[in-house]
Amino acid sequence: MNSKNEDFAFTGDTGDLDVLLNDYKLSESALRFPNVNSILIPKKAQHNLRRYCKSMLKNVDDNLDIAVEKCLVFLSNLASTYYTESKWKPLNAMLLHQQSKNTDNTFIYTKIIEVLTTGTSTGAFIEVDKSYQVGFESKKFRLTDTYLKAGLIEYSIKDAGIISTRNKLYYQQLSKAITNPICYNLIMMYQKIDLPTSEELLAIGRKLVKEGHTTKKNKILTMRNKHLNHYWVDVDNRSFVEDNIKLFEFLTSRGFMIPSAGDESSGGRVVDSFTLMPAWIREQITVDGKKLTECDYVALHPNIAMKLYDGSTNYLTHESVAERTGIELKKVKKLHLSFFNMKWNDMRRSPLFGYYSANEPDLLARIYHDKNEHSHKITSQKMFKLEVDIMSAVIRDLNAKDVYVLYVYDALMCEEKDRELVAETMNRIILEHGVKTRVKVNSSDLIESTFEPLPKYALDEMINLYDVLPQLSFDVEDTLKIISGIDRSIVEIAELVDYFTIQTSQQKYNDYDGVPITTSMISKLKNLIKS
Template sequence: MTSKNEDYIAFTGDTGDLDVLLNDYKLSESALRFPNVNSILIPKKAQHNLRKHCKVILRTVDSDIDIAVEKCLVFLSNLASTYYTDSKWKPLNAMLLHQQTKNADNTYLYTKIIKVLTTGTSTGAFIEVDKSYQKGFESKKFRLTDTYLKAGLIEYTIKDAGIISTRNKLYYQQLSKAITNPICYNLIMMYQKIDLPTSEELLAIGRKLVKEGRITKKGKILTVRNKHKDHYWLDVKNRSFVEDNIELFEFLTSRGFMIPSAGDMSSGGRVVDSFTLMPSWIREQITIEGKKLTECDYTALHPNIAIKLYDGSMTYLTHGLVAERTGIDLKDVKIEHLSFFNMTWNGMRKSPLFEYYSTNESDMLARIYHDKNEHGHKITSQKMFMVEVDIMSAVIRDLNAKDVYVLYVYDALICEEKDRELVAETMNCIILEHGVKTRVKVNSSDFIESTFEPLQKYALDEIVNLYDILPQLSFDVEDTLKIISGIDSSNVEMTKLLDYFNKQTAQQKYNDYDGVLITPSMISKLKILIKP
């Protein structure tokens, strides 16, 4: 169940596309932006239709029609973000709705407002309510009706002093929380330095990127809409439209930046602001003193966090390594990794990545299965987000202490070029302190991936050096020396090493076994090194 004081919009992250994902990513439902607390976005024609057709029922909200109308508009403004999401349903927390619309005597009015908006006019309701709502499990969901979704948004300036006062209090509550969060505070310090492109400049840049064949991080084709409707494209779901992206940019920035907001335990405390929600190609156009910023991004962070959390054996995993060993296209591996560990167990099994992990990290997958089975499938992503936020918070604290401020995009930091070396060095150092073995990408591409050489393969009768082979199978120095001592040689035929592994595996079944632990994943890795 969502917090009493906050409810949030959830988004897909740095993919250039937004969607409502319940309890994953969190953003204040009131979407307050500093400093325009009296400015809201509402569906076109909503104010006119309320005033003209709903006067009688509006008096149940307030005897003053003007105040009643504005309280209904405040409610509707909570749904403005759904113009830019795939799902039009959005959960709204009851306590927040009460805080937004209550009278001075703390009277609950939001249920009466819902009645006004669901009753609507002779031409239909303003909103719909999800009938599947179960009290105690999540906030009730609402959506704008098609009539008002198609109408678009306009800006409205609230006039009632009482409503403005209430929004000011919510504003300062949210701002005070942001100041005490290291990531949010850092962002507030960064905002004063950055310059944004104009919508006209973005349209020209977008057209250029389309000609260059730009693909979003989620694998969608950047496309110029040119006033065409969705049905113009047979593969519309595989496209991200320049004009729509610019509208989203305007929604996120035109009335001031959103106050950065940290989520609750379900999102691991991930921070959401105007820039995490911005399409990445637009975010690339941000400048400081006329110079574009540069991004420092961890390589395959979540897979490597999963390996840490669930005692996997691999280290410094990259998307390129998985692509090379599976034959799956690198682009597809990156897209699959965005959601693989967040899926249900059945969803993971259907993923093209499952075979790779079941072969190389079978024990880790077993632990993930038991965790999801016991605590629900979202537990994996929640734990990974918490580790991610801990790492990024530590990095940002260290940088801020050196008077360096950055934009934050979950597992990446965007900084001035002059600070890139320091930011990357700090990120690489701190992540190792957290026990996660990956590093910042080199030149905006995965290290190793761009110059990855295929693994050397060995014939069964070929002599191999165990000092070269065993570290590739995740054995540490101590276990490597024990195995060499057990075989009584550091240079052996590959077939002898395989026989040794099989023998040790069989002996492990006995309680008095004191040899080196040989897991099925280690044997699988060894077999990968054998020529077919």
């Protein structure tokens, strides 16, 4: 038998085996899925569990080997915290139950937590966040410093039952990914990309350090050179090349993560190996030997806030805010990352508050009332959801044209040959969602053609409602309702004015079921009319 197929396990008719061995595509198909047997665990964890925790492990399983492996699977959930600033990680109780339950569906994970928090004479394996409140979030855990300092090693699970459970969880996650447009697009993209080696990244990292490179979070890229954190006075303002490469290896060396969409709190944002990867490393990815180009929106979240909270500014940029406030551009970009997500009192202390207070007081008032009524997180939840809706629509449109892209939240990375199509699609679809911004490609040459200011119209001039209504902040659904109500899409500007007048009058009544028209929309319509 061909050596590369010796490890395959087959059942069924032997004729199937002949078909498989003679079909190249099918014979290599097993390579598409990662080895679920493999997990990353803290060094010495297996040894210490077996040697010092035997009596407690009986509460997990009568079979010592199975009990140890269930504890190791729990610890593997915390492997990612080796690469995050916060070492605390929330773990969903139902996931922990699925990972560890017996055939009779018995809850075992609480026994595992008891073993790991008790630990050995030298200390516990994990800590549990005591501030946990039932119903608000998943309970948080962290590895103790002893096991964080030890580092990670790869471990291959032996127990068939645990492997079977992990296979089921894997395929559950994969099936969810396939039905999500962003995740499906990523799975299709993965087969095309080539990654740099760690050695190549080290050389590139050294070069960037010499050039004074800073990250998107404005941290100084730095060579660690085996120094510990206390070597730098400003360690929190630095990002280390060697640490970045270790994270890259964690995310890619054993296969890519299955892309996964978040819950309501993240608006359904998708996370995968590439969204979690340092940007300077992600930029080294190639397809057919050529680097990808990045298309991202200009000041997306401030402009989404304008849409959601009926602001008056169109096409806001970080540069315009920096110019009006005198705040350094880099600082404005960083402040915008968190400004709308803050608690109200923290927003008031932000250097950006003065700008929005002077230029968008009504917008701030609406944000205040929303946060006050629904908690401060409501703003980010709404903004993330709209962002995901926009990116999902863009990706569906591109996939229909057989174009696949890497997704990085509010940006897409594509092949150079697809750059114009991706930018045009992003520009068109974001307008359909009523958000006024544009695409910036590779941090330079703005794609501006879609965004020429609208001309002024005489009352008897004809307009296309499909073009004009999105400019007045109507979304796709409301645009279609208005066109249906008027019964055509090409009208005189006077007819649109009459429609606004009638609808504004009618919406004062409780039984109004038409399209809501705000004072901001009326103001924008007035700006279209020649005086």
